[in-house]
Amino acid sequence: MHDEDPGPGSLGRRLSTKEAAELLGVKPETVYAYVSRGRLGSRRTPGGRGSTFDAGEVEALARRNRREAEGTPRPGAELSVRTRLTSIDGDRYYFRGVDAVELAGRHSYEEVAEWLWTGRLRPGAVFTAPAEALEAAVRAVDALPEHTGTTDRLRVAAAAAAAVDPLRFDLSEEGVLGTARTLIPTFVGALPPRRHGRRDVEGSLARRLWGRLSDRPADEARLHVLDTALGLLADHDLAASTLAVRVAASARAHAYAAVSAGLGVLEGPLHGAAGRLAHRLLLQVLDLGSAGPVIAEELRAGRRVPGLGHPLYTGEDPRARALFALMEDIPEAAPALDAARDIVDTTARHAPLHANVDLALAAFTVSCGMEPSAGETVFAVARTAGWIAHALEEYGERPLRFRPSGHYVGPEPPQPLPLPE
Template sequence: MTEACAPTVNTGLRGVTVASTKISDVIGDQGKLIYRGFLVSDLAKNTCFEEIVHLLLFEKLPTAEELTALKQKLTAERAVPDALIEALKTRPADALPMDILQAAVPMLANHDSDVTDTSQEAALRMAIRLVAKLPTVLAAWERIRKGLAPVSPDPELDHSANFLYMLFGKPADSETVRFFDTGLVLHAEHSFNASTFAAREVASTRAHMYAAVSAAIGSLSGELHGGANVRVMRMLLDIGSPDKAEAYVNRVLDEGKKIMGLGHAVYKTDDPRAHILAPMSKRAGELAGDTRWYEISKILEEKGKKAFKERKGTDIYVNVDFYSASLYYSMGIPVDLYSPLFAISRVAGWTAHVIEEQFAGAAPKPMLYRPESKYIGEYCGPEECRFVPMDQR
């Protein structure tokens, strides 16, 4: 093969367009995130998570009647099979929560007769069930690993309020519910990120919804994707107090390391979601009686940006994980649940992408993902290896 005909090798597929989508767009140089034409900043201020689920799955913001109908469907699907709860009780208490969540998805599939129905209507039903049930699974696991009985869903509570109730065993205050719900809105979708690409790749094989979502959760479990806010919170805990934040910035940069939560693969300006989360983090700290995690974050952002500019001559920007970490911590949510929280929000986006991949792709028929690779291994001869029997090796 001549050099001119050789395939282009792109690390991480960055800059490679693999499909068309109507679901969302990230305009990195302008710091904009769009869900089906709407700026996420507008959606975060004016909608609830259930409205976002409707927007992503049904391609439009709901009317009052449509929102009520969707809430009723979600409420009706919250309960999980008793067999799944019993299976969770057999898991070791120190099991990784993302592994638990991923393992629960095929168990849910085992109890869903729609997995053999290849229609779009069945895919939508499965999507709604996953959005409704994953929070129940996660809340149940948090209580089971602590030796507590799972709390049954409360049909009188909306999606976010119900999750916090199942998690803590008591109703959360209205401000905390609103902050949590806004967090779900902000994390619901982000175009062709790693986990969404994983879901679409699996969906392209015509696997069912649960298989695609299970793959997406596996992708999200990596520290470079869904685990980023966990690393941010561990950094904040390591610093401990605001008076140590500036010294931490200098030490980390002196060592050539990164400040967690600064920098993004797509955005060339601040992540628009970070500006929404920051004041919520501050207020959640006030409600908890401890604002130091927000204060440390603010110093890290300001000093980190300044120091990076002085040392590298380029700007660096804050991402969504930077303030979501302190927000969730101030709510009393365990650090190792941050990635699963990401998943119970992003499942709305994943399922929308699965449906688009299988039923509304850009091509007349969705294509099976099959990228090329460039072999760089060695050959024994000019074209291929000559097999040598074992007694002659």
């Protein structure tokens, strides 16, 4: 992350954690938080347990921090968007002011979605896919190659459902809510079932989704974990995919298209792939019986250990904490939980990073015998509720407000016309 020139004499010089903390004016724990958030790189001390940091990179970060503290905007400064949906305070987060962990633990995903959309609970809410939309989505998804990924399937399902909805351009609150309550069950219904036979289109959304994730029979304990995970993941501030949804909604794209924009960003390896990587990491730890050699290989390859750290939390991700607690009541989940703890404890010797929701979701999908892509599927379906909530908000804002100015750095115009080669 070298986006500024290093200070004089700093090129190639390495700092200890203590020296870096002193230069930045923070605690050593905060230095490791910068590493987990991708704001600072680190390198293990040869033959030791400590880490070292490039002096130039630390100095550049210190200058950025000073400018931000003084209120001087930096190029590419983070965008701030007013929202009534999700707030994050310390290591807790809230949906419309209500503790999201408590809400998801006590209410179904459908009820959590209704709360996000309207600020009102609808006890016993059930989402149903219209027959015409579901049929179109199923036909389109079934025509895709077998190896097609989840986000591709959902994008195709969204396009198919939109094509048969003549009211898709109705951007009124009532119209968008109608789309919301039918698009999510259409997504789930269009996904191929893990067991051959008729697609299950009845019952709670979590129960319908289970058959698309696992070929094992569902029990109430696992369904409760899945339903809670959907609620916990329904929204989480302004992630990259959510921003894409708001940009699309700002251009007055209909809800199907806005959600498709979110799915497009979700497929990026820096956003939606984390759950898949954490799933595979857990399988490796379970196969070897210890996290040590697996973590060592990750660090040796210069990769971040998936499932650890989060830019918005200094401690454990509250979503991970809630899911781990629920899985304690499932005896078959014990090996995956032990492997997850081993990953956290082993990595803590290098950096004080905590589990995030990707690791907790991986522990669940591994313990249920699901495919590595299952976590991505849960995330995409769950986050659709939040995307639509943000689209609803954005439809009430000034249109096309996301229009940054380009900073041209190419050849000075006017240039002569190019000659054919």
